[in-house]
Amino acid sequence: MKNEDVSGTELEMVKTRAKANLIRGLGDNNGLAAQLAIYQARYGDWRELFYNIDRLQKVTKEDIRRVANATFVPINRTVAIVQTAAPAATPSENPGGQQ
Structure with a gap:
């Protein structure tokens, strides 16, 4: 990534995944409330x-x-x-029964 650009396909795939994950997190009231609270606490504005x-x-x-x-x-x-x-010695590998 330092020496070569990511491909356009890779970039779009990552953007799509990130947006989908963000939107999926808003799929129920609990997720929506949690995300709004996180953004309010982190950025000072839930609209972020x-x-x-x-x-x-x-x-x-x-x-x-x-x-x-x-x-x-x-x-x-x-x-x-x-x-x-290294695996511990088993009794059969330890003649004389000493441990």
Whole structure:
């Protein structure tokens, strides 16, 4: 994403998914109330929920690249090493019955 633009198809697919998720979250009274409360608390205006759809539609490939270049930098890197633990010895593998 830092070196190549996302394709137009990928960008539209992500926009469609994000809008669908947002709208799905408003599917019942509980979801609507929760989203309105979140936007009121986070942004100070519940109407931001509906402006968000318009902003989402305006995202461009250039926006994606700009944010990727600002975000994916060495200082933001986290490295994790995952190792599988050796299985514990079973009694049949442990002669003499000592544990």
